[in-house]
Amino acid sequence: MSASKLQEKEVRIGHSLNKKEEEFVIKRRETVFQSLQKLNIPCSQDAVPHIALLGSGGGQRAMVGLLGSLVQLDKAGLLDCILYLSGVSGSTWCMASLYQEPDWSTKLETVKDRIVERIKGPQVSLTDAMAKLKKYYYGKDFFSLTDLWAAVVVTAYVKEIDEHTLTDQWDHKNPFPIYTVIDKQCKQSIKEKDPWFEISPHEAGYSLTGAFVETCNFGSQFDNGSKKKHQPEMDMLYLQALCGSALADGKEIKKFLLEKIKEFFKHLLPTIQTEMFEEMRKVCSCLFSSKDPKAPPVEKCFQVLMDLMDMNLSVLNVKDPSALDQSIRTTLNKLGGGKHQLIFPIEKLNLADKQAAKRYMKQHTEDVCNNLMKLYGHWFVQCIKNEPMARQRSCMSLWRRSPPKPAKACQSLETRDYEDAGLLLNSPFFSVLRKERNTDLIISLDFSKSDPFTTVKQTAEMCKKLKIPFPEVNIPSEDLEKPKDFYVFKGQNAPTVIHIPLFNVVNCGDDIKTWRKKYHTFQDSYSAEKITDLMEVAGKNISNNREKLKEQIAAAVGKKAHN
Structure with missing residues (x-):
């Protein structure tokens, strides 16, 4: 294919x-x-080093x-x-806050004060x-848990609804920002080796x-390769939710999200918009017009959802949820005129077997939600179901005839699921290892919650398998429990890596x-x-090591000049 033809492709x-x-x-x-x-670091213009700063995950x-x-x-x-x-x-989340401000790196102290x-x-x-969640639901082709995560969870931390887009926020006076996620299907496939997906102000794709x-x-x-249907660019709130969709282990994230949903819906009941009630009642009236002139009360749906979330939380905490289960069954039976029955009996729940209990609650939750969907047919029921965290159309679909080929999975599926890169590697090394x-x-x-060396060790192992130049990583055994504040890893024909754990013996004793x-x-x-x-504490890791950082920058200049 000629270059001109390639340029016509999107x-x-x-x-x-x-x-x-x-x-x-x-x-x-x-x-x-x-x-x-x-x-005062001697350098010619040809020897200017390319320096990348990486921030790991950690909420x-x-x-x-x-x-x-x-x-x-x-x-x-x-800087x-x-x-x-x-x-x-x-x-x-920090990056998104910074890049709201044009040339933030030239006035960082002021920008920092505003963010704090x-x-x-x-x-x-x-x-x-709630208003933002409605915008997501009615304005997108795909609605998923990421929309709920953005509106309910991310806003609880960043304290704002940022509706700018990444292309809006770009300014040439700052470092080049790269946001990273992973492709869920590629991560799960043994054959595919490139789950790394980057989103920059100009392009989004597989690194x-x-x-x-x-x-x-x-x-x-x-x-x-040609665009057939346009979807508006995601806003920065959604992008932050997409990148930060897995803040901890599965059990804790479920507990946290369920509590947030409960809080959300408890507030929603007295304040929900009148038109939403009317929409639900219209649907319900159509379903029940032949037998019942009155639509099922919306409050009953909320009660079922509250009981369902409490039931999930009870199982996660290994507590008997029988009373909640009975309340759900009774309410659904009354709302459905005896026609809506749940499939899975409570007797099948075995709290002693965690995996079995997890499978039961997944089936039971979907069963309850399917019953509610039949009764109410409204979007918020979908939020409780086990939907993909983030689903987007596959931008690589049908490029099978044009080498080099994208990953096979990307060619064959209409949609892709993207998720927090921390589920695979909690630092964006592969975005800058291109x-x-x-x-x-x-x-x-490294802002990881436990072992601060996991990210750099995993990267070294992955790079070895993928034949990507990366220095060998050896951590002294005594440092595993008591990390220092500055590590340097070097290798031939590989970038130098400085690794800085957040909490260490220097700044925390x-x-x-x-x-x-x-x-x-x-x-909270x-x-x-x-x-x-x-x-x-984080700042000390830089101020205490200013001279060491300068030394490694100077070394990078010398290495580049030599090469």
């Missing part, structure tokens, strides 16, 4: 950088060059930790040395969250495969476990005091 298959990113790199290298001069801990780290990088005169800023999960003032303030009202669409078209429908980005130095900020417990992943949004303390 799906780009290739490993080169997007033209606009190439243009940015040229301009940003000049900024980096000037910064190196100020730091609000990662959001605040990254902000504190960036503030200190700025004070140390090192302008950064070419790429890439994040996973909670770190993307917001996240320590009041939460988004549930009325506003290693080399298959991209313009970010403004991500989620639209494509056929043979060969064409020529990364010389990676600064890895012997209280590492205490700090981890204080800032565990699933908890941080108080002003906790935000200040965490920013200070």
Whole structure:
């Protein structure tokens, strides 16, 4: 296929950088060059290193930790040395807040104060969250748990509904932002080796495969590489939910989400919009007009949902849910005139067998929701069902005839499911390990909740299998429980990796476990005091190691000049 024909296509298959990113790199290298001069690091313009800063996942801990780290990088005169800023999960919440402000890196102290003032303030009202959820439902082809996660959970931490888009928020004076998720189908497939999916201001696509669409078209429908149906670009609230959809282990995330849904619906009952009641009653009237002139009370549906969520929580906490089960069955039986019966008897539930109990509750929950759907036919019932976290149209569909080919799964399915990259690797290494980005130095900020070396060790193992240059990672056994604040890994023909654990023996002394417990992943949004303390601890990892960072930057310059 000729180059002109390829340009006509809206799906780009290739490993080169997007033209606009190439243009940015040229301009940003000049900024980096000037910064190196100020730091008295000798460097020619040809030897300017490509430095990437990575923020791991970790919920609000990662959001605040990254902000504190960036503030200190700025004070140390090192922020302008950064070419790429890439994040996973909670770190993307910080990024989204920063990039709202044009040229934020030139006035970071002011921007930081605004962000802190917001996240320590009041939460988004549930009325506003409900209105946003309605917009998602009526404005998109696909509605999933990510929409609910965005409106109910993410807003509880970021304290705002950000309806800007990524393409809106781009400014050339800041490091180049890369948000990362993974492709669920590729992750689950043994044959596929590229689940890594990146979203930048210009393109969204598979980092290693080399298959991209313009970010403004991500989620639209494509056929043979050409757009057939446009879907509006996702807003930043949804993007933050997409990137940060798995903050902890499965059991805790279910408990947290169920509690949030309960809180949401309890507020929804007295404040729900009149037109929504009317819509539900119209549906119910059609269903019951022959036998009952009155539609089933909406309040009864809410009661079933409350009981269902309490039942799920009881099973997760290994408590007998029989009374809740009986309440659900009785209510559904009355609403359905005896016709709506649940399939799974409570006798099948075995609390002693956790896996069996999990399977039972999944079946039972779907059964209850299917009954409610028959009665009410309304969207909010779908939120309780086990829907995919985030579903988008497959932008790579039907590119089977044009080499190089995308992953096989991407060619054959109409839709793809994307999820938090932390479910596979809690740091966005693979976004900056793309060969064409020529990364010389990676600064890895690790905000993980437990083992701070998991991300860098996993990356080394994965790179070895994929034959991607990456330094060997060896951690002294004594450091596993008592990590230091600065590690450097080097290898031939591979980027240098600096790895910085958030909590370590330098900034926390012997209280590492205490700090981890204080800032565990699933908890209410941080108080002003906790935000200040965490920013200070994260900032020390930069201020205490300013000279070491300069040394490694200078070494990267020397290595590049030599090569």
